[in-house]
Amino acid sequence: MQRVADERCKQSFAALFEHFAPRLKTFLIRQGTDEAGAEEIVQDVMLNVWRKAEQYDPRQASASTWIFRIARNRRIDRHRKIRPDLDPSDQTLQPQPAEQPDITVNRQQIELVVRREISTLPDDQLNLLKAAFYDGLSHAAISELFDLPLGTVKSRIRLAFQKLRRQLSEER
Secondary structure (H helix, E strand, O other), rough: OOOHHHOOOOHHHHHHHHHHHHHHHHHHOOOOOOOOHHHHHHHHHHHHHHHHHHHOOOOOHHHHHHHHHHHHHHHHHHHHOOOOOOOOOOOOHOOOOOOOOOHHHHHHHHHHHHHHOOOOOOOOHHHHHHHHHHHOOHHHHHHHHOOOHHHHHHHHHHHHHHHHHHHHHOOO
């Protein structure tokens, strides 16, 4: 890199290009850029490296860090420029109609019943259920957190569901 910066050495740049171009392309594709876009960005980055090699300061970063940072910034710039064309008639972009008042009231009543029934669960089931659904933890994470075997965690959560299902079906 230093020879490219100091002497504008084409052989050193060719070696730099040969080393970094495939790595940059792989990096960009892994970051979600399509193959053609990745190739375009790599060309732009390497041209930028050639033109601005004298700005590289080895005390601030390694050559690879400097080059990959340029690639990252170019990818972000490209992503900002290329916005998908949105079709205003697309149903997913249309506002959803407001719920009917009776549906809203019914949903609120169901939520109250569910909350009441959840509060009747034994603490061991309640804590595991909260960890799984309110905290979003996996069964394995819950197992570690509560220092319980994985099978016990799964059984208690299943038992909690069975109890809730039974209680809620009786409510109706």
